Structures are given as structure tokens and as C-alpha cells.
Amino acid sequence: MNISGSQKVKAPRTQVFTALLNPHVLQESIPGCESAELVDMADGQQLKLKISPNI
Numbered sequence: 793m794n795i796s797g798s799q800k801v802k803a804p805r806t807q808v809f810t811a812l813l814n815p816h817v818l819q820e821s822i823p824g825c826e827s828a829e830l831v832d833m834a835d836g837q838q839l840k841l842k843i844s845p846n847i
Contacts, residue, residue, distance in 0.1 A: 795822070
């Protein structure tokens with residue numbers, strides 16, 4: 793998958809960074825993303841994404 797482009801966000805950097813750590817925000821931001829969830833792992837957390845092959 794190749795996703796490109798850019799967006800300017802009028803918000804404080806800390807607010808944007810916090811939003812990008814939110815699985816729901818990522819799901820809404822990534823084309824074709826069907827689900828996004830944080831999974832607890834022994835060494836931290838992992839982000840699990842399900843992307844549709846039919847974008």
C-alpha cells in the first residue's frame with residue numbers, strides 16, 4: 793500500500809500527537825482501515841490494524 797499526501801492541522805503539537813496515539817483517530821485517518829486496536833504485549837503495546845484490500 794502506498795499512501796501519500798499531507799495535511800496541515802491547526803492544533804497544538806501535543807494535541808495532534810495525542811490524537812495520533814488514539815486507535816480510533818488512526819482508523820478514521822487511514823484509507824481502507826476497517827479496525828485499529830491496541831494489544832497489550834509483554835514488552836509494551838502493539839497497534840493492530842485491519843486494512844481492506846479493496847480501497
